[in-house]
Amino acid sequence: MSVIEVRHVTKDYGHGRGIFDVSFEIAEGEVFGFLGPNGAGKTTTIRHLMGFSKPQEGELYINGKDCWKSAAIIKHDVGYLPGELAFPKGMTGEGFIQFMAEERQISDMSRTDYLKEMFELDSAMEIEAMSLGSKRKLALVTAFMHNPKVLILDEPTSGLDPVMQERFIQFILEEKKEGKTILLSSHIFSEVDATCDRIAIIKDGVVVSTIEAAKLKHNTNKTFKIEFATKKDYQQFLARTKFKIPVERPDQNQVKLNLTDETMQRLFTELSEVSIRFISEIKFTLEDYFMDFYDRKKSIAAGEENLEHGVH
Template identity: 80%
Template sequence: MPVIEVKHITKDYGHGRGIFDVSFEIEKGEVFGFLGPNGAGKTTTIRHLMGFIQPDEGESYINGKDTWKSAALIKHDIGYLPGELAFPDNMTGDQFIKFMAEERQISDRSRTDELKELFELDTSEEIKEMSLGSKRKLAVVTAFMHNPNVLILDEPTSGLDPVMQERFIQFILNEKEKGKTILLSSHIFSEVEATCDRIAIIKDGVVVSIIEADHLKRNTNKAFKVEFSSFDDYEKFLKNTAFTISIKRPNQNQVKMNLTDEKMQQLFTELSEVKVNFISEIKITLEDYFMDFYDRKKSVSDGEEHLQYGLH
């Protein structure tokens, strides 16, 4: 049985806002990435899993328990890191950790101390005086202090500096090795690529793709950049090519295109009709795959014509 199940969840707020027929499963020991820009529906889905809101349709389960009907019971089994942080007023970090430890009936504080040291967190100051990065570290410590087997992380590295972001990624990989089941919601491609076994892409409240990370790494699609010897060669190639050009740089006599290994011979045949300065391969990334699902708009800027992805 999957540890986390989301079955046809719909929450319609009107005017195209909400999530619609969202379904996915997460197996034990899997890190599952939930990838999309702000407003795509990631947090709304997570709020259903946490039992904060009731769906219009569908249901979700964690360890076989309905997340709405058994919300209070499930929370003891989960480490939850919210995207938007909210702490009690007039508490120090130490007082908040003590409060959370009592709530979870934690008597052994050794793991908490290890987490504080790992993330270099000073818990002596008042929370309201803490920087955003320190508040995020405090949220991380309290999410993991009871050593939960299921982790639900919403934009977990938001507010952390690059050093701490990298440390958090390594921490997640260590938790994965221990068999933890992790849902990681993010819009940071490098974070998702570094940690996740499978990745769901959500757009306008709909899951448009679920891909295995290994399949993406073995993808035979490739991107190539070509620079022509002259503007005449550049124009001649564009006029006669059978390929779709993703980026055009007329002021530099350059183009970029995506193609598979099978199309390589055709590309070189076309290029033999013109003069080129160079051709270079560019690795297809998760970001490239993700962008294929988002609206593209033609734009011209500084002599560069390209496809601009609408993410905002």
């Protein structure tokens, strides 16, 4: 069952800005990563999901409710963390928490207290005097305090220090175990890689790829870096190998090769005929895959064609 549905949504602001025919679905209990740099269209999509903006084309639904027509219900039910934080003036953190508790009719504050302790939030401070990190913690507490089943998080760890970023990741994994449905929009590879079941990459307002995280992590294509003992060994390997090897510098004695399980045995057979200094496997990462779409020169060097199979 799809809890979140985005169907062919377009919002064209002109001059190539906006989102264009964006579609994806998020199943119940799934953590879905929405990955892209600032300006790619992540926040625009999320604002449509929260009913802040009406699409020119397409439809969006959360729990079967139209996001534009049922915006008030969705704002009440969903745990939403905006990328750009805005709070009422003249309030302390605690005052804002109490305000949100009344809005959501929360009488038991035990979960709120747990969240404040987890994220080490000093809620007694005036919000205007808080650092960006403290404001982000306040937003996190109020997004999760009513224990929502659906969470929409836009750049949730922006402004947090590394310790709090790691704590946030562990908390999301706990929420995942509880069966929460989470849309996590981010440009931070580590938090997406650590938490998400599927990942959509957005570029210039277009979703260019949707992949299962498990397929990336268990990708059978491997990249090896090999350094030969001497330039003579390197030249001998080049003369005999059946692999296509780009020669970037004539004086080099290293190569990088993208291999499958089928071609790995052939490589080691060829290497047995020369002397090498070392061979090491270069782990393929989400960042490598992402850069296929944002840096085509790098993607060619990384063997993009080897990744086309099974992960798009």
